[in-house]
Amino acid sequence: MAAEAALRKKKAPSVGTMISVGSAILAFLKIYSFAHWDTYTVSTILTHQSFSGLFAITLVVLLPAALVVAFWMLATSLGESIREEEPWRSAAVTCVLLGLGCVLLAPWKWAAFVFVFGGFQVAYAMLVRALRSYLLRAGKKVPWLIRKTRLPHQSNTRFLAIAFMVVGLLVIALSDWGWSPKERLEIQGGERVGYFVAEQADYIVWIGDDDRRVEFIPASRLLGRTPCFSSERSLLAELVGPELRSTSCE
Secondary structure, three states: HHHHHHHHOOOOOOOOHHHHHHHHHHHHHHHHOOOOOOOHHHHHHHOOOHHHHHHHHHHHHHHHHHHHHHHHHHHHHHHHHHHHOOOHHHHHHHHHHHHHHHHHOHHHHHHHHHHHHHHHHHHHHHHHHEEEEEEHHHHOOOOOHOOOEEEEEHHHHEEEEEHHHHHHHHHHHHHHOOOOOOOOEEEOOOOEEEEEEEEEOEEEEEOOOOOOOOEEEEEEHEEEEEEOOOOOEHHHHOOHHHHOOEEEOO
């Protein structure tokens, strides 16, 4: 009986534990999807990355993803608050700060998409609210589609938040774009377009963009590396400095 009571009282995993486990799973999914599910490529990446390198992969992938998903969720909640005539100013300020983070750190195609989405949510909510106020002042019947629900929407918002978070992070983790910028590699005898993985004493580890094939290129053949312009890059990466500005690799 005592053992059963102890099992019943066993605490659920902490939030920190769940975040750590979830981040590790998403990081490994990211590596596998980037490698096009080729075990040799995955093994090469893991072999040549230190713990700090794997942590950087997790951070680089998850931070922009978390910003984008958080902005998406908050824009949805902000739209509901405006539409239901609830307090919305603090949500609007947080939305602006998250949007700034998206612009600086997230790939610009993500930032553009969430800003369009957020703008639509707010514009639609304001239009509904204004139309509802006009009809009430005019003494006309308000269609049920734009009536206030008179119900707290927090539970729906939480459910949507969890759904957006899970789906958004999985989509990001399972896409095949890399955590580092695509580069044009100039070597003796030609050029390569792909991703730099690691540098050793006498060679570099390189993964091609098209086939994700691993190459070990001698350092003596290396002439130069140039980041490629891509929608995978963030605005901050494009503004760092002229020496890091990217060129087209199409």
